[in-house]
Amino acid sequence: MARWLFKEEPETYSFADLQRDGTTLWTGVTNALAQKHLRSVKKGDRVFFYHTGKEKAIVGVMEAAADPVPDPSDETGKRVVVAVKPLYALPSPVTLATIKADPAFAQWELVKQARLSVLPVPEKLWQRIEKLSNG
DNA sequence: GCCAACGTTGGC
DNA sequence: GCCAACGTTGGC
Numbered sequence A: 001m002a003r004w005l006f007k008e009e010p011e012t013y014s015f016a017d018l019q020r021d022g023t024t025l026w027t028g029v030t031n032a033l034a035q036k037h038l039r040s041v042k043k044g045d046r047v048f049f050y051h052t053g054k055e056k057a058i059v060g061v062m063e064a065a066a067d068p069v070p071d072p073s074d075e076t077g078k079r080v081v082v083a084v085k086p087l088y089a090l091p092s093p094v095t096l097a098t099i100k101a102d103p104a105f106a107q108w109e110l111v112k113q114a115r116l117s118v119l120p121v122p123e124k125l126w127q128r129i130e131k132l133s134n135g
Numbered sequence B, C: 001g002c003c004a005a006c007g008t009t010g011g012c
Helices: A015-021 A032-039 A096-101 A123-133
Strands: A003-008 A024-026 A046-051 A057-064 A080-095 A118-120
Touching (some): A015 A024, A015 A046, A015 A057, A032 A080, A032 A118, A046 A080, A046 A123, A080 A123
Parallel strands (some): A003 A046
Antiparallel strands (some): A024 A080, A057 A080
8 A cells, every 4th residue: 555645725625624525536736747646546545635835734644535537627638636535634733844854754755846746655754754743 | 925946838 | 859938836
């Protein structure tokens, strides 16, 4: 099972919105590298929900509810979207500042490439974030 | 509000 | 097909 991080502005769609809806289609990813990552997602993969913008923190965990499917709104037929469902909110959000302060994350794309909206999370980093969240 | 990073566009 | 110019994004 692979692990990922998806970014979204909470003003646009927050983790609370996802918990309310029960499931949603993760759409609007247009960047080529982000799309490449998105196509690699498999049903059952775990995904961190990162609130970008003002908040800049990982706030929850969700799960890919299905494999990626073609984006119906994309005429080229090359883009995909992924259905996700919420699993649980993190005990406490893990902020970007916390992540940047920890050398373990120095090589991670979240830090190195700020504008990437879909990125893989190495297993060790995932566990470290869960640990940071638990205090 | 500014600026750096990066992606995209358009002229050649 | 290259690359400069431009626009957008996201962090500070």
